[in-house]
Amino acid sequence: MDVTQVIEGGWITVIGVTVVFTILGILALVLYFVGWLERRLVEREKPAAQPTATPSPAAEVKEEKPSIPPRDLAVITAAILAYTAEKASQLRPLPFRRKVSDSWRLYGLQTQMEDVEDFNYEIGKW
Template identity: 70%
Template sequence: MVTMAEFVEGLNITALGVTVVFAVLTILALVLYFVGWLERRLIDRETSGKAPIPTKVEEVPKVKEAKPEIPPRDLAVITAAILAYTAEKAAQLRPLPFKRKVSDSWRLYGIQTTMEDVEDFNYEKGKW
């Protein structure tokens, strides 16, 4: 039997262990947060030093970029060529043959259930 003193000692050790684990996790979280903060500060300092802010901003008129239009016939020919190429590559690929060994326990289970189904069928028909 466990005495009350041993039980209380076990609870104290458990509480101490949980407290130590959470304290270490808290310290690790704070260290990681500080490293992230420091990295953001260093990156901000590097980017702010390289790109000076212009004093006067000039408005540049936006030019609408025209997409080169492909005639539908040419688009159909290109699409057919791509599909023919991918079909040819797919035809060249062949699956690797391998045989999977079926576990004996599954094979025996299958045989057993088949036998039970036959027995149940014969019993229902009144042949037994």
């Protein structure tokens, strides 16, 4: 192989990589601009915030979430765990064969043997 061919291949590689990353950079900038433009348009569409009267402290109502008593929570948790344990014990493992077939291995060996035979034929060993 000639040195000029290696240098030419290197330049083609450098030019190709430069083109690819330049295009990717342009796409990134376009996508960034589209996102920026969309944010600006959404901000314009929002109505101006209208001042609201602050509620008096007496008017505040605390909303309490319904709580489950600890005893009931423990019973529910135990029931769920017992149910999942029962379901897990009913599962049976599916049988499977580790070695589906030897056809791919044999095909690979046959191909290698044919390659060796062709090579030997080409150099005149047969």
